[in-house]
Amino acid sequence: MDLIQLLFVIIGLLLGSFLNVCISRIPLCKSVIFPRSVCPSCSQQIKFYDNIPVISFVFLGGRCRLCKARISWQYPVVEILTGTIFWITYLTYGAQVRSFILLMFFSSLIVLIFIDLNERILPNIITLPGILLGTACSFWISIDDPTGLFVLKNLGISEQLEWRVSFTNSLLGIFLCGGFFWIVAGIYLYLKKSEGMGGGDIKLIGMIGGFLGVKLGFLTIMIGSILGTLIGLSFIKIMNKDIKYELPFGSFLGGAAIVSALWGQQIISWYSNVVNSIRIQGF
Ligand SMILES: [Zn+2]
Structure with a gap:
C-alpha cells in the first residue's frame, strides 16, 4: 500500500466516523454538526482520544470509558466499510473527479443503508x-x-x-x-x-x-x-x-x-x- 492509498483509507475511516453521526442523528432530525458526540448511556461528552476510528473501539474493549456501557458494533463496522470502499475506489479509478463523485455517492448510500437497517x-x-x-x-x-x-x-x-x-x-x-x-x-x-x-x-x-x-x-x-x-x-x-x-x-x-x-x-x-x-x- 503506497502513501496515497493509505491517505484514502485514513480519510475513509475518519469520514466513516462522521457517517456514524449522520446515521444516528438524521432519523431524529438533529444537527449532524452540533453538539459534539455523547455516550448514549451516560450522556457524557466523548473525548477526542476516545473517538479515533476503530482504534478507540478496540482500545476501550467496545465499552464507554466512563459508564462501561457497550458501544454498538455498528460504529467500527461503518468506519471499516467506508475506509475499504475509499481504498477500492482509489484502486479502481485513481485520484480523479470520477472517484470523488463516486465517494460522495457511496457515502450517502452507506448512511441510507444503515438508517434503513435500523429504522426502516x-x-x-x-x-x-x-x-x-x-x-x-x-x-x-x-x-x-x-x-x-x-x-x-x-x-x-x-x-x-x-x-x-x-x-x-x-x-x-x-x-x-x-x-x-x-x-x-x-x-x-x-x-x-x-x-x-x-x-x-x-x-x-x-x-x-x-x-x-x-x-x-x-x-x-x-x-x-x-x-x-x-x-x-x-x-x-x-x-x-x-x-x-x-x-x-x-x-x-x-x-x-x-x-x-x-x-x-x-x-x-x-x-x-x-x-x-x-x-x-x-x-
Ligand atoms: Zn457512557
Whole structure:
C-alpha cells in the first residue's frame, strides 16, 4: 500500500466516523454538526482520544470509558466499510473527479443503508438532494450507457455532445428506474392491499439511476432483489421471524448500487459471455 492509498483509507475511516453521526442523528432530525458526540448511556461528552476510528473501539474493549456501557458494533463496522470502499475506489479509478463523485455517492448510500437497517426509513433529506446531485454530476463525468444515445437519435437530435448524452442518461436513469419501482409498488398495492415497497425505495432507486444511468440502475435492481431474497429469506428462516417481517430493501439496494458502480460493466460482460457460451453449445 503506497502513501496515497493509505491517505484514502485514513480519510475513509475518519469520514466513516462522521457517517456514524449522520446515521444516528438524521432519523431524529438533529444537527449532524452540533453538539459534539455523547455516550448514549451516560450522556457524557466523548473525548477526542476516545473517538479515533476503530482504534478507540478496540482500545476501550467496545465499552464507554466512563459508564462501561457497550458501544454498538455498528460504529467500527461503518468506519471499516467506508475506509475499504475509499481504498477500492482509489484502486479502481485513481485520484480523479470520477472517484470523488463516486465517494460522495457511496457515502450517502452507506448512511441510507444503515438508517434503513435500523429504522426502516430512507429520509428524503438524503434521497431528494441525491437525485439532483446525480443529475448535476452527469455534466462532469460521462455516464457510459447506450440508452441515452439511442433515445437522442430517435428524437432526431443528431449532434451528440458528450455532456448531452450523459445528462440524458441520468434523466432516463431517474425516470425509468424510479418509474419501474412506482409501477411495481402500484401493482403490489392493488393485489395485496398493503404497501410492499415504500416511496423511500422509489426515490432511492431514482437517485441511483441518476448517478449510474439506466443499465447499471437496472443491474442494481437485479442484484438488490437477489440479495434481498437470499439474505432476507434466510434471515427470516434462521431467526424464526414471521414471513411478513419487513425487510430493509433499501439496504440491499444501496449495497447493490455500490457493487454495480464499481464492477457493473464487468458483471454485465461476464453475464453476456456465459449466455453466449451456452448458446454456442447449442442449448
Ligand atoms: Zn457512557
